[in-house]
Amino acid sequence: MDALWMVSPLLLVPLLLWTSSTFTFYFKKFFYVAWMMFLALLAIPMSVVKSGGRDIENMRIIRFLVRHVKYLLGLQIEVSGQEHLQLQGPYVIISNHQSSLDVLGMMEILPDRCTTIAKKELIYAGTVGLICWLGGIVFINRKKTSDAKNVMCDAAKTMLEDQIRLWVFPEGTRNQQGDLLPFKKGAFHLAVQAQVPIIPVVFSSYNSFYHRKEKQFNSGTIRLKILPKIETKGMSSDDVSSLADKSYQVGTSS
Ligand SMILES: CCCCCCCCCCCCCCCC(=O)SCCNC(=O)CCNC(=O)[C@H](O)C(C)(C)COP(=O)(O)OP(=O)(O)OC[C@H]1O[C@@H](n2cnc3c(N)ncnc32)[C@H](O)[C@@H]1OP(=O)(O)O
Numbered sequence: 001m002d003a004l005w006m007v008s009p010l011l012l013v014p015l016l017l018w019t020s021s022t023f024t025f026y027f028k029k030f031f032y033v034a035w036m037m038f039l040a041l042l043a044i045p046m047s048v049v050k051s052g053g054r055d056i057e058n059m060r061i062i063r064f065l066v067r068h069v070k071y072l073l074g075l076q077i078e079v080s081g082q083e084h085l086q087l088q089g090p091y092v093i094i095s096n097h098q099s100s101l102d103v104l105g106m107m108e109i110l111p112d113r114c115t116t117i118a119k120k121e122l123i124y125a126g127t128v129g130l131i132c133w134l135g136g137i138v139f140i141n142r143k144k145t146s147d148a149k150n151v152m153c154d155a156a157k158t159m160l161e162d163q164i165r166l167w168v169f170p171e172g173t174r175n176q177q178g179d180l181l182p183f184k185k186g187a188f189h190l191a192v193q194a195q196v197p198i199i200p201v202v203f204s205s206y207n208s209f210y211h212r213k214e215k216q217f218n219s220g221t222i223r224l225k226i227l228p229k230i231e232t233k234g235m236s237s238d239d240v241s242s243l244a245d246k247s248y249q250v251g252t253s254s
């Protein structure tokens with residue numbers, strides 16, 4: 001009986017830990033990274049068997065494997081404006097960028113033959129880095145503008161030659177303030193060089209369920225709003241700044 005009295009408070013420890021929101025925050029974050037690394041480990045051989053190497057078609061495998069992850073984190077994803085993605089041929093998708101959780105929303109709506117532009121550091125993220133490479137993700141060095149511009153100019157040609165769509169985060173970094181950082185120009189040069197439309201996608205703020213500073217990661221809903229395309233046909237590099245401004249206005253007012 002004495003022993004039971006000693007043990008029972010100890011049994012409360014895991015329960016208290018479980019209910020502590022800070023514990024939940026770290027647990028969910030750790031689980032998310034570990035699970036994505038594991039899914040990437042599955043996706044690597046699947047991609048090699050399917051395509052034999054780096055190929056945009058591998059994005060289908062990534063999309064398929066990632067779609068259930070929202071349920072494991074207690075998240076729901078609601079999409080509106082899906083009809084705006086029903087376009088033939090290449091286009092550039094632009095969206096705001098809050099966190100690595102954006103990958104969940106991205107995979108919810110990712111069209112076929114669509115990959116993304118990412119910072120080159122991501123390639124070193126173990127299995128995730130390798131699957132990103134296999135999925136045809138275009139890596140840029142943000143610290144070397146001229147290199148990044150060259151890579152993006154090549155991407156504009158490849159988009160047309162291989163009928164590829166590209167997803168770019170024009171803020172160029174993550175931002176959780178609930179607003180939009182000033183846009184970098186690369187996405188707009190890309191769309192003008194390829195003469196393809198831009199489709200803006202707005203992710204709702206994660207602040208209702210996710211706070212990095214306060215260590216909160218609750219259940220919640222991510223709302224994705226796909227907006228009508230912005231045409232770039234006939235535009236030249238002189239029009240890039242006004243195109244970026246227009247896209248920014250569209251993003252902030254949605
Ligand atoms: C199964 C399990 C799966 C596991 C899981 C898988 C996950 C699979 C999904 C992964 C998902 C990843 C998601 C990552 C997300 C990020 O990594 S976000 C970070 C990387 N992305 C970006 O940076 C966005 C693109 N960046 C840009 O566009 C920037 O413009 C650049 C190209 C980097 C240059 O940046 P900058 O020099 O800082 O700034 P900027 O003012 O834009 O440009 C300087 C000048 O160059 C000019 N310029 C810029 N670009 C160009 C261009 N292309 N041509 C000509 N001139 C240009 C500008 O016009 C400007 O000149 P002025 O107009 O002032 O005269």
Ligand SMILES: CCCCCCCC/C=C\CCCCCCCC(=O)OC[C@@H](O)COP(=O)(O)O
Pocket residue numbers: 032033034036037097099100101103119122124125126128172173174
């Ligand atoms: C052995 C290395 C271990 C590294 C582990 C990290 C792996 C990440 C694992 C799971 C998350 C899956 C989603 C990955 C894609 C998220 C990419 C991302 O969000 O990159 C940040 C970049 O947009 C902007 O970076 P900064 O805000 O400028 O900085």
